[in-house]
Amino acid sequence: TTVHPIYRQVVHTIVKNQDITLIDVPFDIETGTIVIDSLKNMPEAAALVIPQPNFFGNLEEVDELTDWAKSKGMLTIGLVNPLTLAVLSPPGEWGANGADIVCGEGQPLGIPLSSGGPYFGFMTCKKKLVRQMPGRIVGRTVDLANKPSYTLTLQAREQHIRRSKATSNICTNQGLMVTAATIHMALLGAKGLENTALACNANTNKLVEKLVTIKGVKQIFTGTYFHEVVLQLEQPIANILSSLMSHNILGGYDLTKFYPELGNCLLVCATEMRTQQDIDNYVDKLRII
Structure with missing residues (x-):
């Protein structure tokens, strides 16, 4: 249940008629993360999805x-925020042998927020699984002049050859967004991406430290976070968000719909785009609501 609830809904829609069952793994109410002990009584499964960070930011x-x-004997699927990989261990280095499949949302790599899109997703896997991957795969080769070039590869998987048995019938082309992200990463470089990730974490630390000084606001999870944190408030979250919006502040995400057991909880985030003035303004407005 620490995977994004909307992600879980989408996957359920895709597999519900394929005799595939999704099992929600409970999270620890203290840390906001999965606890190994909760897995011991789970039935056998084909794969375990591990979000990093999880939906709560932990x-x-x-x-x-x-x-x-x-x-x-299960496959491991890493669901990651790519920006965190500049400062955290990559999924290929998780545990003794690494994750088998990795996917995630590419928006943090320089794609502007735009009411839900267009963005792009990414997916990678170990070589032994590559023929089961959906989508088109571009491989590196050389042209007639022996210069490096790129071409579609492993096309036998695709719909123009495999027809109904293809693995790439559910896909879209977000090439423009991928190009923008490539330019963004090339301009920043490894150190620039690391600094961006650290700035996200630092801004969120500043925001949380100030917000918890407000009466009735507390951080509910003790787990380590990246740049999202769950806060509990005394008032209904919908009312608070509406009041903040009247000040042109997008205050966060109301967790009440998907996690009613958490009470009046709000997911807040501060990226590298936020200034000290933005943070202070948010805190000041919330203090008077």
Whole structure:
């Protein structure tokens, strides 16, 4: 249940008529992360999805979870924020053997927010699974002049050859967004991406430190976070968000719909785009609501 609830809804829609069952793994109410002990009574499964960070913004114990899944003969699927990979261990290094499949949302790599899109997703896997990957795969080769070039490869998987048995019938082309992200990463470089990730974490630390000084606001999870944090308030979250919006502040995400057991909880985030003035303005407005 620490995977984004809308992601879970989408996957359920895709597999519900394929005799595939999704099992929600409970999270620890103290840390906001999966606890290994909660997996011991789970039925056998084909794969374990490990979000990093998870929907609450907390960092999962990915090494322990990956090794546990492998010991049970399960595939491990890493669901990651790519920006965190500049400062955290990449999924290929999780546990003793790494994750088998990795996917995620590419928007943090320089794609402007735009009411839900267009963005792009990314997916990678170990070589032994590559022929089961959906979508088109571009491979590196050389042209007649022996210069590096790129071409579609492993096309036998695709719909123009495999027809109804293709693995790439559910796909879209977001090439423009991918190009923009490539330019963004090339301009920033490894150090620039690391600095961006650190700035996200630092801004969120500043925001949370100030918000919890407000009466009735508290951080509910003790787990380590990246740049999203769950706060509990005394008032209904919908009312608070509406009041903040009247000040042109997008105050966060109301968790009441998907996690009613958490009470009046709000997911807040501060990226590298936020200034000290933005943070102070948010805190000042929330204080008077």
